[in-house]
Amino acid sequence: MSSEIIFEPFRIKVVEPIRLSTEDERRQWLADAGYNVFLLRSEQVVIDLLTDSGTAAMSQEQWAALQAGDESYAGSKSYFELEAVAQELFQKRVIIPVHQGRAGEHLVFHELIERGAVVPSNGHFDTTAANVRDRGGTPLNLPCAAASQLRTSAPFKGDIDLPALKALLESHHEQIPFVLMTITNNTGGGQPVSFANLSAVKELCTEFRKPLIIDGCRFAENAYFIKMREHGFADESPKAIAQRVFALADIVTFSGKKDALSNIGGLVCLYDEELAERLKNRLVVTEGFSTYGGLAGRDLAAMAQGLREVVEPSYLHYRIRTIEWMVERLDRAKVPVLIPAGGHGLYIDAAAFFTHLSPEQFPGIALVNELYLRGGIRAVELGNVAFGSTDESGKPQFPPHDLVRLAMPRRVYTEAHAGYVVEIILSLFRQATQVRGYRFVKEAPVLRHFRSTFAPLD
Numbered sequence: 001m002s003s004e005i006i007f008e009p010f011r012i013k014v015v016e017p018i019r020l021s022t023e024d025e026r027r028q029w030l031a032d033a034g035y036n037v038f039l040l041r042s043e044q045v046v047i048d049l050l051t052d053s054g055t056a057a058m059s060q061e062q063w064a065a066l067q068a069g070d071e072s073y074a075g076s077k078s079y080f081e082l083e084a085v086a087q088e089l090f091q092k093r094v095i096i097p098v099h100q101g102r103a104g105e106h107l108v109f110h111e112l113i114e115r116g117a118v119v120p121s122n123g124h125f126d127t128t129a130a131n132v133r134d135r136g137g138t139p140l141n142l143p144c145a146a147a148s149q150l151r152t153s154a155p156f157k158g159d160i161d162l163p164a165l166k167a168l169l170e171s172h173h174e175q176i177p178f179v180l181m182t183i184t185n186n187t188g189g190g191q192p193v194s195f196a197n198l199s200a201v202k203e204l205c206t207e208f209r210k211p212l213i214i215d216g217c218r219f220a221e222n223a224y225f226i227k228m229r230e231h232g233f234a235d236e237s238p239k240a241i242a243q244r245v246f247a248l249a250d251i252v253t254f255s256g257k258k259d260a261l262s263n264i265g266g267l268v269c270l271y272d273e274e275l276a277e278r279l280k281n282r283l284v285v286t287e288g289f290s291t292y293g294g295l296a297g298r299d300l301a302a303m304a305q306g307l308r309e310v311v312e313p314s315y316l317h318y319r320i321r322t323i324e325w326m327v328e329r330l331d332r333a334k335v336p337v338l339i340p341a342g343g344h345g346l347y348i349d350a351a352a353f354f355t356h357l358s359p360e361q362f363p364g365i366a367l368v369n370e371l372y373l374r375g376g377i378r379a380v381e382l383g384n385v386a387f388g389s390t391d392e393s394g395k396p397q398f399p400p401h402d403l404v405r406l407a408m409p410r411r412v413y414t415e416a417h418a419g420y421v422v423e424i425i426l427s428l429f430r431q432a433t434q435v436r437g438y439r440f441v442k443e444a445p446v447l448r449h450f451r452s453t454f455a456p457l458d
C-alpha cells in the first residue's frame with residue numbers, strides 16, 4: 001500500500017450528515033459560548049476532534065452484538081463473552097466491568113492509596129491524577145528526557161525515566177503503593193512506551209515489591225508502535241505484543257471508550273482474588289453488580305467485539321498512518337507540531353505557533369478558537385489553562401508546554417477530512433501574527449479548560 005494514500009479498511013454503510021456553517025455563524029456561536037469550545041453544541045462543529053474517547057464508529061458486528069446483548073441483571077451471557085475475550089487479551093483471571101475508565105481508577109485507588117502516598121508514572125491522565133489526589137496521594141510524572149523535546153523525533157517518548165523511578169523507589173519506598181504506566185502516554189502527546197521500558201519497570205517493581213498497574217486505554221496503538229519501531233517485534237502480531245505487555249502488569253485499568261472501539265465502558269483486570277473481592281464489594285455500592293458494572297448487557301457485548309477488531313493490523317495501519325500523514329504535511333511547512341506523530345491525535349505547540357503571544361495571553365486558547373472560527377474544527381487546549389493555575393498571590397503558574405490536541409475519533413473521518421484539517425492549520429499558520437490572545441472572564445476553580453469563559457484581547 002502506497003504510503004501517500006490512507007487506505008480506510010472499511011466501507012461506509014450508515015452516514016451521519018455534517019452540518020456545514022459559515023465563519024460569521026461560528027463567530028456568533030463562539031461568542032455565545034464564552035470563547036470556550038467545550039460550551040458549543042455539537043451541531044455547531046464541522047470536524048469534531050475534541051476527543052477520541054467514546055467517539056468511535058462501531059462496526060456492523062458491534063451493532064449486531066448490541067441486538068444480541070443479554071440484559072439479565074446477574075450472570076449475563078454478554079458478560080461471560082466479554083470476560084473470555086478480556087482474559088485472553090489482558091492476561092488476567094478476574095475481569096470487572098465499570099462504566100468508564102475513571103470509575104475503574106476510583107475503585108482501585110480507593111483500595112490501594114492512603115493519605116501521603118506518592119504514585120510514580122510516565123504520565124498520569126488528568127482524571128487519573130485527580131483520582132490519586134482524591135485519596136490524599138500525590139501523582140508524580142517521571143517522563144523520559146526525550147519527552148520534553150517536542151520537535152526532536154525519538155521512537156518511544158512515552159517511556160518513563162528509569163533512573164528517576166529507581167531513585168524514587170529507594171527514597172520513598174514506604175509511600176509508594178504501586179507504579180502506574182500509561183500506554184500510550186496521552187498527556188505526553190500520545191507517545192508510545194517501549195516493551196523494553198515496560199519490562200525494566202516490571203523488574204524494578206519486582207525488586208522493590210510493588211505492583212505494576214497499566215492504564216491500557218490505547219494498548220492497541222501502543223502495540224502497533226512496538227511492532228513498527230522496536231527491534232525484534234516486526235514479525236509479531238499487535239495482539240501478541242499486547243498480550244506480552246499486559247502479562248507484565250498486576251492490574252490493568254482500561255477505558256473501553258478508546259481501544260475497545262465502544263461509546264461507553266471500561267474494565268479493571270487483575271489476578272489477585274482477594275483484592276478482586278474487595279473491588280467487587282465496593283462495585284455493588286458504586287457501579288452495580290459484578291457482571292455488569294454500570295453498563296447495559298449490550299455495551300458489554302459491543303466492547304467484547306471491539307476488543308477483537310482493534311488489534312487488526314489493517315485497522316491499526318490506517319489509524320496510525322492518518323495521524324502520521326497529517327503530521328508530515330504540517331512538519332514540512334514548519335508548523336510546530338509534536339514529532340513523531342502520536343497514536344490518537346496530533347499535538348501543536350501553541351507557544352511556538354503564536355510567538356507574538358505571551359503565556360498570559362493563552363496562545364493555546366487562541367489556537368483552539370481560531371481553528372474553530374476558520375474551519376469549524378474543535379480541538380482541545382492541554383496547556384496553560386488546563387494544567388496552569390493561579391497561586392495565592394494571584395500570580396499565574398504555567399506548565400512546561402502549552403499544547404493543543406486534535407484527537408482523531410476512531411473510524412469516523414476519512415483522508416478528505418484529514419486533508420481539510422491540514423489545510424486550515426496551514427492557512428492559519430501563514431497568518432499567525434494577526435491572531436489576538438485571550439483573557440479570563442470566569443476562571444473555573446479546577447480542570448479550568450472545561451468550564452472557564454474568556455474574552456479576546458483588544
Ligand code: F0G
Nearest residue numbers: 051053100101102125127186217255257
Ligand atoms: N486514562 C487515560 C490515559 C485517558 O486518556 C483517559 C480518558 C482515562 C484514563 C479516563 O477514561 O474517560 O473512560 O473515564 N481520556 C479522554 C481524553 C477523556 O479525551 O483523552 P474515561
